[in-house]
Amino acid sequence: xxxxxxxxxxxxxxLLVGLWVTGRYGLGPFPYxxxxxxxxxxQLTTHYPRQTIRDEDLVTFxxxxxLVPAEDxxxxxxxxxxxxxxxxxxxxxxxVVKGADKAPRQWLSDFSLCSLCGTCVExxxxxxxxFSRDLYWVVEKREDLVRDLLARLAGGGKGRxxx
Amino acid sequence: MDINLQVIIKLLAALxxxxxxxxxxxxxxxxxxxxxxxxxxxxxxxxxxxxxxxxQTLVDAVKLLGKQMVVPANCDHVLFFLGPVLAMFPMFxxxxxxxxxxxxxxxxxxxxxxxxxxxxxxxxxxxxxxGWASNNKYGLIGxxxxxxxxxxxxxxxxxxxxxxxxxxxxxxxxxxxxxQGNWPWQWHLVRQPLAFxxxxxxxxxxxxxxxxxxxxxxxxxxxxxxxxxxxMGFALYFMAEYTSMLLVSFLAxxxxxxxSGGPLWPGIWWTFIKAGLLMTLMIWVRWTYPRVxxxxxxxINWKWLLPLGLLNLWLTALVMKCF
Numbered sequence: 001x002x003x004x005x006x007x008x009x010x011x012x013x014x015l016l017v018g019l020w021v022t023g024r025y026g027l028g029p030f031p032y033x034x035x036x037x038x039x040x041x042x043q044l045t046t047h048y049p050r051q052t053i054r055d056e057d058l059v060t061f062x063x064x065x066x067l068v069p070a071e072d073x074x075x076x077x078x079x080x081x082x083x084x085x086x087x088x089x090x091x092x093x094x095x096v097v098k099g100a101d102k103a104p105r106q107w108l109s110d111f112s113l114c115s116l117c118g119t120c121v122e123x124x125x126x127x128x129x130x131f132s133r134d135l136y137w138v139v140e141k142r143e144d145l146v147r148d149l150l151a152r153l154a155g156g157g158k159g160r161x162x163x
Numbered sequence: 164m165d166i167n168l169q170v171i172i173k174l175l176a177a178l179x180x181x182x183x184x185x186x187x188x189x190x191x192x193x194x195x196x197x198x199x200x201x202x203x204x205x206x207x208x209x210x211x212x213x214x215x216x217x218x219q220t221l222v223d224a225v226k227l228l229g230k231q232m233v234v235p236a237n238c239d240h241v242l243f244f245l246g247p248v249l250a251m252f253p254m255f256x257x258x259x260x261x262x263x264x265x266x267x268x269x270x271x272x273x274x275x276x277x278x279x280x281x282x283x284x285x286x287x288x289x290x291x292x293x294g295w296a297s298n299n300k301y302g303l304i305g306x307x308x309x310x311x312x313x314x315x316x317x318x319x320x321x322x323x324x325x326x327x328x329x330x331x332x333x334x335x336x337x338x339x340x341x342x343q344g345n346w347p348w349q350w351h352l353v354r355q356p357l358a359f360x361x362x363x364x365x366x367x368x369x370x371x372x373x374x375x376x377x378x379x380x381x382x383x384x385x386x387x388x389x390x391x392x393x394x395m396g397f398a399l400y401f402m403a404e405y406t407s408m409l410l411v412s413f414l415a416x417x418x419x420x421x422x423s424g425g426p427l428w429p430g431i432w433w434t435f436i437k438a439g440l441l442m443t444l445m446i447w448v449r450w451t452y453p454r455v456x457x458x459x460x461x462x463i464n465w466k467w468l469l470p471l472g473l474l475n476l477w478l479t480a481l482v483m484k485c486f
Contacts (some may be wrong), residue, residue, distance in 0.1 A: 018451045026199060
């Protein structure tokens, strides 16, 4: 009986601790806005159309796969057209057509099938694939989801290149 | 009370003011709830519609007004439409007896507490009717939960209120307010701390608010009793939730926090400030605690609140008789 009472009093105290934790965050933005930055807790979200996330905050973002540029020529891929990624892809979203001298002639990734599992990135023996940081990539037609990664690489691999 | 034209005009004016108050309350509180939820979770909350998102609820209300009210197949039509109406309308009556200020009371009644406690029970009935009539398993489970919860939590609520009524020797809310002084140590919060704690916990159970919002329980019952409601049916249930929040906050302010008598410049604003702070507390609590399990909910009530409430009532009676 006594133990139950003590346990319940401890429980009531823990409720107050919980209120302190959320109340601190709830009132956190106000000192931040008033200039007392060491007391406050700023809001952590981004107002999307007016602000975008900084590139250095995107290092952990895993977007649709892209090709890694070669060391000697950043406009060319490290891909050796071995087709291991094509076979490893569980949803058959990749198309690699071999060209002259092992270099790929065509490299398509169908994002409508991709589930971002990363198996292609893991199995690639040449280290030619990685996750992109295309956070704001938007298409209007389903066909546009098929990305020509060689053309994207030739165009610098940056920005919102759809095709 | 003899019925004459003056009384009728006063009652009608009070009803009109109360309806305006309840609608304004829902509009403001939904905005505040979303804003507080956002701030606690370190995001801004609504901020696009109007300054600081103030017009967001107005736009939402217009959307709900314009929506079709879908009626499920094989439901009980009469009860299905009666449910939301029953949830909202007794509230207008209950607010008549609340003394907002020394002169601003719709209906001076010696049995005010009894009237409130009788009509607050309608909310459990409305939830039962709505959930039962919608021919939906989630609605039915939510309704069953609401009934056992309402039955359980009304008893300690009444016990806590009765202790205060014993101490004042009246069921008239105006006299209960006047029995407390202007200063915090004269309030029933200090004289009846256990009753206040019980009342505070029962507030959440009575209004079906988190952590005791099992009748809606989104995670397991999709929407509980209002799963099948859309458009204005849903809006009325939603309004009823915020209205009952306002009701219990005003009751707590009147019973335990001195009502309109504030530390300085006593007046009607103190009632509203106290009730507003209590409602903010209820929102704060909702976004802090997880939902309790149903057996935990009933254990808190039957094993702790009810015995403590009875003990408090007996002690109060003893003290009042002996001294």
